[in-house]
Amino acid sequence: MSVTSPLGFDAAGIAAGIKASGAPDLALVVNRGPRQAAAAVFTSNRAKANPILWSEKVILDGQVAAIVLNSGGANCFTGPRGFQVTHQTAEAVGEALDVSAGDVLVCSTGLIGDQLDADVLVAGVHTATSVLSADGGDDAARAIMTTDSVPKTALVSGDGWSIGGMAKGAGMLAPGLATMLVVLTTDADVDAAGLDTALRAATRVTFDRLDSDGCMSTNDQVTLLASGASGVVPDAAAFTDAVTAVCRSLAEQLQADAEGASHNIAIEVVGAASEDDAVEVGRSVARNNLFKAAIFGNDPNWGRVLAAIGTTEAEFDPYAVDVSMNGVRVCHAGEPDAPRDAVDLTPRATHVLIELHSGDATATILTNDLTHDYVHENSAYSS
């Protein structure tokens, strides 16, 4: 179950020598058609990596033959030379596959500010093209890992078609538009405009609501490639639902593998005046270090939840809010309710319910706790 599960796709994942460890670091996914339609969403960070600058141009005509991804270096803030490395990588894929470099997307992930070696990348592309296979999806998923501890893949089947996916990401998890590196493939027969609509609808309620550490990446990209190899034109709503299901599965896998985390926290906001309000409230809590540290300590410190909500512009009356943790209402109408020790926060899965009583809108934000291991992983070495 990965990007090669749908018909019409080959993939490879190899060790090109970008990572000093010798671990796999270059992935290639090729769309064999008959259709080569694509859509992508990119980070909204204004500091964009070179592969983002390149891929934003490639996607414009909705035609993509292949996507090449490397870990071991973000190729971000590496100047014109870094852009040239991205360009050379796409050219190498184009030559090897006999397609236009302008139909090749490039993604990179790793440390910001280090130059990649173009010769190593080009040699890696040649190796990857020589081992492309309809079973290569799992290798590809492994080759895009950075601080991930496990590869992340997903598969959802429709009526005669399917959607596969792979993702990487464990830190800098806070999307603006897209997040992390994600490649989705489908053999459904959908044109680029249809892919774009489905992908934006799906990412808006999945990756855009994952906010592990509040830090937005410079390299995020989510790509959806369609081969049309099933010959089936799907119902649009069913297709969007399937894309959303794949994205949700991958988002939950990213949350579960977030750097150093000991709790997966779902912050469910209900009774908001608007969906935007619900997202703003959920995100304010997800980004509050004191709340996140309290959850690490299994402390149902609801005062920190309310203090975070108070920093938003959302419509709410602080003295009407209810807060529950793992099913126990600890705050009712802005006052203490059940005693704190009635709450069991020892399970990894943590549910925080915030009832605003200001309307009917709702949203759930996924986040993680702030732990010693998070600090360790992000201070002990550069990433």
Add this chain to the structure above:
Amino acid sequence: MSVTSPLGFDAAGIAAGIKASGAPDLALVVNRGPRQAAAAVFTSNRAKANPILWSEKVILDGQVAAIVLNSGGANCFTGPRGFQVTHQTAEAVGEALDVSAGDVLVCSTGLIGDQLDADVLVAGVHTATSVLSADGGDDAARAIMTTDSVPKTALVSGDGWSIGGMAKGAGMLAPGLATMLVVLTTDADVDAAGLDTALRAATRVTFDRLDSDGCMSTNDQVTLLASGASGVVPDAAAFTDAVTAVCRSLAEQLQADAEGASHNIAIEVVGAASEDDAVEVGRSVARNNLFKAAIFGNDPNWGRVLAAIGTTEAEFDPYAVDVSMNGVRVCHAGEPDAPRDAVDLTPRATHVLIELHSGDATATILTNDLTHDYVHENSAYSS
């Protein structure tokens, strides 16, 4: 050097029994006049504690006879009963001093969501009034401490007048308008309007630019009381400068004592198109957990600085930015410059210089690193 250094003020700090530890937990500062002018700025958090709701009304006429402060409980999200506790505390001060309760400011700090015991507070007020003294400033500074490891006081002298101050705060350090609990006193002869102008000018460039952990408190209040006891009407600019100097000293003491911190980081943004842009850029970096963890690890990871800047709306070209750390320029025009190992981040005092090359405006944000001790202090027990 504290709130009783200027003429016309008495103070006390006692153990009322609010804190289970038996440590001092109630402070009282009384303005003996002849003038009883005051100004105050309050947290912009929309979730306001009961003493904030009370004090916002007291300050309206610019007349304040006394301020009573307790640690050991924030009296926030404690409902109408909590407001009644604040009211009773002010009434007790008013009766003991023979002044109107409407001229008594109240501040509280500690855990959100716990009810305070009005009887304990009223008895504490009686004890405090019985030991009021012109030497009581240091006791008062100790009685407002929560997780602070040291009391914070300051004194600046003008031409025939002086300004004293005390502050508490070690977590939830991220101001919207004011921050933490701060009481400033002066024997200069200044009316309430003059105090308000000077205080807002001072806090805007001091407490408002301290952002230790991105978490805004529900109880922040900075109060400036004037007794006029020196008989000297100060030059307005000199007075504002002195208030600013006291606020800056206290802000730096708060930064130096921030929970778990191992670095005091000054993020200096220059070449911004506007001061607002400079503040937004500095604050985005100050709130980036990956940057803060890197500094803890003595890692000059400038890519995380640029990734943070990229999330702002500030005017800048990512490929024109320079970043220096402790005097070493590690990024020039968005590309790597000096090698990372040329930077020494072992000193506690850390300077990050961000040159935007978009204009002439500048601002410096003070923050701290993200450490194991921060996580420990904020997860191991409720605060």
